[in-house]
Amino acid sequence: MKAPIILETKKGTIIIQATDLLYITVDTTKDHSLCFVTKNEKYYCTGDLNNYEDAYQNWLFRCHRSFIVNLLTIREINKYERRVYFLDDSFNNNCPFSRRKYAPLKQSLKDILLTEQEA
Template identity: 90%
Template sequence: MKAPIILETKTGTIIIQATELLYITVDDTKDHSLCFVTKKGTHYCTGDLNNYEDADQNWLFRCHRSFVVNLLTIREINKYERRVYFLDDSSNNNCPFSRRKYVPLKQSLKEILFTEQEAL
């Protein structure tokens, strides 16, 4: 089981489960603000994307300078549009990935899915 992400927001503490998070992005309107996009909505807190690409959370992958995706919720990696699409997402959210991150993104996705399959 993947450890949830605990956010300290202005309104209180929010716990985001690994299966609910789609991606994390930088909020350009505020300094040091991150936007956590989930299947049910968005949450904002202060922080740095670098904090979410460490080894403890191997299910997260930095696919772009401003985006970290949840490998467990990826439905499609579209090479030609350079976009990542997500499972069970009613809002049809997607995010970009950089050209040089395409191969590492595919490899990380394969590894995490293989690891998850073995755990079953």
């Protein structure tokens, strides 16, 4: 079981389960603000992507300088569009990945899937 992410937002404390989170991105409209995109909602809080990348490195992957994806919810990595698509996503969210992150992203996804299969 992966540890949930606990966010402090303006509304209060939010707990996001590992299986619900799709990705985390920088909110460009506000300084030092992050957007946590889940299957059903978006949550905003202040912070830095590096904090989440370091704390949850076993199931989150920094695929772009402004995006961290949840390896547990990836459905497809499209090499030609350079986009990541997600499972059970009714809003058809996707996010970009940088060219040099394609091979490490693919390897991290394989590693996490093998780890989850063994558990």
